[in-house]
Amino acid sequence: MEAAIAGVYTHSKDGEEYITSKGNLFVKVLFVQDDQKNGMTHYESFFLTPAAHFRVEDLHKACCKPCPTADQLETKDFNALIGEKLEIIIGENKAGYPTIKKFLATTKPVIQEPVEDVLTDEISGQLDDDDLDEEIPF
Numbered sequence: 678m679e680a681a682i683a684g685v686y687t688h689s690k691d692g693e694e695y696i697t698s699k700g701n702l703f704v705k706v707l708f709v710q711d712d713q714k715n716g717m718t719h720y721e722s723f724f725l726t727p728a729a730h731f732r733v734e735d736l737h738k739a740c741c742k743p744c745p746t747a748d749q750l751e752t753k754d755f756n757a758l759i760g761e762k763l764e765i766i767i768g769e770n771k772a773g774y775p776t777i778k779k780f781l782a783t784t785k786p787v788i789q790e791p792v793e794d795v796l797t798d799e800i801s802g803q804l805d806d807d808d809l810d811e812e813i814p815f
Contacts, residue, residue, distance in 0.1 A: 679783060680708040680719070681762045682740075685755040701726050704755050706736075708765060708777070719767065721777050725750055739763040739780035 684707035688694050695703045703724040710717045723733055730747040737744035737754075740761040745754050764781035 678710050678765055679762060680710045680765045681760065682758045683707045683709040685752065685759060687752050704752055706755060719777065735780045739782050741782055
């Protein structure tokens with residue numbers, strides 16, 4: 678399904694920073710399918726640890742953006758992705774909750790305009806030659 682990144686959140690509604698029980702920071706990214714009024718929304722958490730960096734890499738790759746290394750990653754790097762469109766595949770995690778299993782780049786077909794096949798003497802760099810219009814007797 679095609680979705681757009683609509684928001685990045687570092688704090689809960691109560692104002693508490695998103696931190697795991699082990700003290701690691703994470704962000705929640707809001708994905709919106711179709712349009713915001715009628716489309717479905719999905720929040721996905723991204724943990725700012727070296728072990729979980731592969732998911733951040735997958736997200737950036739799907740958005741066709743360069744990904745910072747795990748030790749350079751900051752929340753502003755996620756903010757730069759707001760508005761990007763990508764394909765997502767939703768499945769279930771081990772606990773049975775919906776989660777995004779894959780991030781894929783959107784591929785849009787390139788439509789080429791038809792090319793007119795018009796040949797003129799100017800293309801070859803030659804001027805009109807009246808002697809070339811004579812009839813050839815066979």
